[in-house]
Amino acid sequence: xxxxxxxxxxxxxxxxxxxxxxxxxxxxxxxxxxxxxxxxxxxxxxxxxxxxxxxxxxxxxxxxxxxxxxxxxxxxxxxxxxxxxxxxxxxxxxxxxxxxxxxxxxxxxxxxxxxxxxxxxxxxxxxxxxxxxxxxxxxxxxxxxxxxxxxxxxxxxxxxxxxxxxxxxxxxxxxxxxxxxxxxx
Amino acid sequence: xxxxxxxxxxxxxxxxxxxxxxxxxxxxxxxxxxxxxxxxxxxxxxxxxxxxxxxxxxxxxxxxxxxxxxxxxxxxxxxxxxxxxxxxxxxxxxxxxxxxxxxxxxxxxxxxxxxxxxxxxxxxxxxxxxxxxxxxxxxxxxxxxxxxxxxxxxxxxxxxxxxxxxxxxxxxxxxxxxxxxxxxxxxxxxxxxxxxxxxxxxxxxxxxxxxxxxxxxxxxxxxxxxxxxxxxxxxxxxxxxxxxxxxxxxxxxxxxxxxxxxxxxxxxxxxxxxxxxxxxxxxxxxxxxxxxxxxxxxxxxxxxxxxxxxxxxxxxxxxxxxxxxxxxxxxxxxxxxxxxxxxxx
Numbered sequence: 001x002x003x004x005x006x007x008x009x010x011x012x013x014x015x016x017x018x019x020x021x022x023x024x025x026x027x028x029x030x031x032x033x034x035x036x037x038x039x040x041x042x043x044x045x046x047x048x049x050x051x052x053x054x055x056x057x058x059x060x061x062x063x064x065x066x067x068x069x070x071x072x073x074x075x076x077x078x079x080x081x082x083x084x085x086x087x088x089x090x091x092x093x094x095x096x097x098x099x100x101x102x103x104x105x106x107x108x109x110x111x112x113x114x115x116x117x118x119x120x121x122x123x124x125x126x127x128x129x130x131x132x133x134x135x136x137x138x139x140x141x142x143x144x145x146x147x148x149x150x151x152x153x154x155x156x157x158x159x160x161x162x163x164x165x166x167x168x169x170x171x172x173x174x175x176x177x178x179x180x181x182x183x184x185x
Numbered sequence: 186x187x188x189x190x191x192x193x194x195x196x197x198x199x200x201x202x203x204x205x206x207x208x209x210x211x212x213x214x215x216x217x218x219x220x221x222x223x224x225x226x227x228x229x230x231x232x233x234x235x236x237x238x239x240x241x242x243x244x245x246x247x248x249x250x251x252x253x254x255x256x257x258x259x260x261x262x263x264x265x266x267x268x269x270x271x272x273x274x275x276x277x278x279x280x281x282x283x284x285x286x287x288x289x290x291x292x293x294x295x296x297x298x299x300x301x302x303x304x305x306x307x308x309x310x311x312x313x314x315x316x317x318x319x320x321x322x323x324x325x326x327x328x329x330x331x332x333x334x335x336x337x338x339x340x341x342x343x344x345x346x347x348x349x350x351x352x353x354x355x356x357x358x359x360x361x362x363x364x365x366x367x368x369x370x371x372x373x374x375x376x377x378x379x380x381x382x383x384x385x386x387x388x389x390x391x392x393x394x395x396x397x398x399x400x401x402x403x404x405x406x407x408x409x410x411x412x413x414x415x416x417x418x419x420x421x422x423x424x425x426x427x428x429x430x431x432x433x434x435x436x437x438x439x440x441x442x443x444x445x446x447x448x449x450x451x452x453x454x455x456x457x458x459x460x461x462x463x464x465x466x467x468x469x470x471x472x473x474x475x476x477x478x479x480x481x482x483x484x485x486x487x488x489x490x491x492x493x494x495x496x497x498x499x500x501x502x503x504x505x506x507x508x509x510x511x512x513x514x515x516x517x518x519x520x521x522x523x524x525x526x527x528x529x530x
Contacts, residue, residue: 002214002217002218002221005213005239005297005298006210006213006214008297025446026427026429026444026446042443042460042491043443043460044443044461045444045461045462045464045503046444046461046462046464046503048464048505070505071448071466071467072466072467072505072506073505094367094389095410095429096366097391097410097412126408126426129388129389129407129408129426130387130388130389130407131367131388132389161426179290179293
């Protein structure tokens with residue numbers, strides 16, 4: 001029992017999580033990932049394909065898959081669904097016109113069976129822009145309250161430009177995933 | 186939330202980061218040995234007396250206590266007569282669901298020292314509890330419908346306020362949920378539209394449904410959305426964030442921004458300064474050239490927006506529908522002889 005408990009403790013410390021970042025184009029997915037990793041965010045081209053970032057967050061290793069959101073490549077999102085522990089949906093809170101598109105794509109995504117166990121974090125990004133909708137308003141537009149009640153979800157207002165709110169969101173996501181992974185161990 | 190934090194702190198205490206992990210491990214092993222020794226000694230005298238850390242018994246005790254508490258509150262809810270429609274059971278149910286989650290976490294935290302049988306059986310208990318809760322919740326739900334008439338007054342109050350606002354701000358918008366509209370020029374024809382932005386009003390701006398217009402935006406902007414333009418000329422000062430251009434035809438754009446995305450553009454010319462690679466999607470006949478705008482104070486505006494030097498990115502266009510190495514047929518670089526001269530607005 002002594003050795004086993006030690007091994008389990010070590011194993012638990014090396015916990016890896018797979019996080020998938022998706023959302024419409026121009027919502028700021030790549031900027032969020034780079035910002036939270038402390039990298040330069042001044043020159044970021046629209047993502048053609050995907051980026052993977054591995055970072056240590058508290059005692060976990062996060063593998064963040066940042067997938068491009070342009071319309072032509074949204075159909076490839078499903079290639080990344082397997083084994084996803086956490087889903088991050090990024091919304092451009094200042095893009096009022098495309099909120100319906102945003103809701104449509106999110107609803108489609110949540111129907112996906114392979115993502116049914118994943119915790120959902122919604123980032124209401126670009127809160128620093130004058131005229132951006134608040135997270136509460138975004139939640140209403142996306143009708144998040146009507147979601148299946150087995151889904152763990154949270155919406156957090158953030159600004160990838162200033163960095164505000166990013167840690168709050170990731171803290172929640174990692175905590176939520178951790179509480180599930182322990183049990184499954 | 187509090188609970189999560191509390192759990193996190195206990196976790197931190199058991200694995201003090203300041204200690205050397207090997208020492209820590211040795212220490213843990215030593216304690217384990219000592220406690221085993223102690224246990225074997227004690228068990229000779231008394232039967233069950235063990236409340237030490239990481240003990241299965243103390244876990245089971247705690248688990249059973251919480252389980253009983255949850256069960257009793259569940260039966261309590263079930264016993265409430267249906268006749269009372271004003272009683273809102275939702276917070277009660279949420280509370281129970283929260284304590285079930287808590288219990289689940291307790292198992293999770295203890296799973297590494299529990300025997301597999303205990304883990305399995307406690308997980309089974311949890312799923313049973315969840316099932317009971319679900320059935321109770323579904324029984325309670327129809328009642329919620331009965332009390333619906335009483336509730337809207339309180340519950341939809343915030344929604345009411347917002348719809349009121351939206352009616353004041355944009356009476357023409359009824360479908361969908363829109364709280365307000367961003368500032369911008371919309372639905373104009375044959376006009377020259379001018380706006381100058383001062384530092385304080387730096388925000389978003391929208392150009393939509395314009396035909397045969399000339400648009401001049403001076404000063405810095407935070408972000409710009411352009412949608413459904415025909416035969417327009419658009420001259421814009423530096424944009425700190427991104428520009429999104431959709432459904433334009435026969436237009437001329439002179440814009441500077443950190444990111445530029447162009448969708449559904451036909452036969453249009455773009456004079457750009459861009460920090461990153463501009464992209465096009467579902468577009469054809471679009472041509473690119475360097476930024477060529479000038480107005481009083483543009484130099485400092487460009488500097489503020491970190492767009493003061495031309496990185497040449499305007500020519501590195503990514504066509505998302507043309508992933509081959511050869512040049513995309515959908516866009517080209519505007520020959521120098523056909524470019525417009527520097528524009529002064």
